[in-house]
Amino acid sequence: MTKGILVFAHNNRDIDYAKLALYSARLATEHLKLPVSLVTDTSTIEWMKECGTYDRSTELFDKILTVERPAPTNYRKLNDGKEPSRVLFTNQTRHKSFEITPYDKTLVIDADYLIFNDNLNAYWDLEQDVILAKNVYDLSGQDRFQYLDSYISETGIDLKWATTFMFTKNEKSKIFFETVKNILENNEIFSQIFRYNYMQFRNDIAFSVANHICNGFQEVSNYTLPAITVTLDKDKLVDVSNESATFLINDASGSRLGDYFACSVKNTNVHIMNKKSLERLVSRQI
Amino acid sequence: MNPEFQKALDFSKYQQTLNVKIQNLQDRAQSNLTLGYNGGLFLVDQTLIAFVKTLIDFKRIADVVLLDSNQKPILIADLNDFQTEILDRYFTVTNQYLEEYSQIKKQRSVEKLLDD
Numbered sequence: 268m269t270k271g272i273l274v275f276a277h278n279n280r281d282i283d284y285a286k287l288a289l290y291s292a293r294l295a296t297e298h299l300k301l302p303v304s305l306v307t308d309t310s311t312i313e314w315m316k317e318c319g320t321y322d323r324s325t326e327l328f329d330k331i332l333t334v335e336r337p338a339p340t341n342y343r344k345l346n347d348g349k350e351p352s353r354v355l356f357t358n359q360t361r362h363k364s365f366e367i368t369p370y371d372k373t374l375v376i377d378a379d380y381l382i383f384n385d386n387l388n389a390y391w392d393l394e395q396d397v398i399l400a401k402n403v404y405d406l407s408g409q410d411r412f413q414y415l416d417s418y419i420s421e422t423g424i425d426l427k428w429a430t431t432f433m434f435t436k437n438e439k440s441k442i443f444f445e446t447v448k449n450i451l452e453n454n455e456i457f458s459q460i461f462r463y464n465y466m467q468f469r470n471d472i473a474f475s476v477a478n479h480i481c482n483g484f485q486e487v488s489n490y491t492l493p494a495i496t497v498t499l500d501k502d503k504l505v506d507v508s509n510e511s512a513t514f515l516i517n518d519a520s521g522s523r524l525g526d527y528f529a530c531s532v533k534n535t536n537v538h539i540m541n542k543k544s545l546e547r548l549v550s551r552q553i
Numbered sequence: 554m555n556p557e558f559q560k561a562l563d564f565s566k567y568q569q570t571l572n573v574k575i576q577n578l579q580d581r582a583q584s585n586l587t588l589g590y591n592g593g594l595f596l597v598d599q600t601l602i603a604f605v606k607t608l609i610d611f612k613r614i615a616d617v618v619l620l621d622s623n624q625k626p627i628l629i630a631d632l633n634d635f636q637t638e639i640l641d642r643y644f645t646v647t648n649q650y651l652e653e654y655s656q657i658k659k660q661r662s663v664e665k666l667l668d669d
Contacts, residue, residue, distance in 0.1 A: 384581075384585075386587065389588060392592050406577070407573060488624065489623075518569070528570055529663050529667055530569070530574065531574070532577050535580070
């Protein structure tokens, strides 16, 4: 049974996700010792060729797989430290993981999820078709998350995270991904049934709803992937190596945005919400 | 600003960095103590180690069913092999935890904590 990792990257004018994917794939290969394939689109590949990262990508990635780029309709607010901006969010292809993966068992990670240890290897042999992450952990220890980071809405079901997920290619997982696709295509209707905000499409919500439906509309005690350690977009990544990352953390106890304290993590997987700061550092390393 | 108060604020920043480091170490140790075995997932802690030892003392060694961390029944063909694996994992992780914790406790500045 083959095992491998997928990373999705659809560039936009603000963020070079392909560059982030190149870096996260390098770390994943090094620590999990498994092949990594890139899922992207033709315009992103053209940009990779233009900026000189394509050759490196063909060496590093097991396969470079293309999907159709979705229409630019989904936007979100993202900070780079204390600087806010509104950026395109091209995340509507994640349900294609099932049909496009070349592996029997697949781990999917966000391009801004950095793997610094092999803990995820403990989950490959679990007898569960789809395994999602249930919890997030604020690296700062300040618990800066809100209610909507635990539930899809004020009256909704538990929120699962699509930052990392694992699946076995079989009929049951096919149903799961088809449900995610159905939610994507009928987001407004599902948002009324499950009472969430549909203005911005989030895979986390679509996966949570699909998981709930596929579990018989019940919360069941399935296996979940390890809690995702997160730094917020108000934080800044200032250094990264093969085994550690150093941050300036926005101090929630401080009176204003821009009050920071420093911290570092070693051998701990971490999701970097400040993609711009990751891109700056990665550019120097590729 | 009063220099004494500035000193307290500087110490507070150091303490924040230290707290994150220690919490991160704890989480990492906990995560490293999670063992995938025969299709199940086990948290290698004192309870599991003691229970496995008890079963072995009662000569229940071959084809033993254990409930994993998700309360799923997992068949363990040879409990001696399983015991060897969980003890190895436990001591590897806790020794590393102790070593890194001792290093961190010695550091007296934010810079040194970040370097460590």
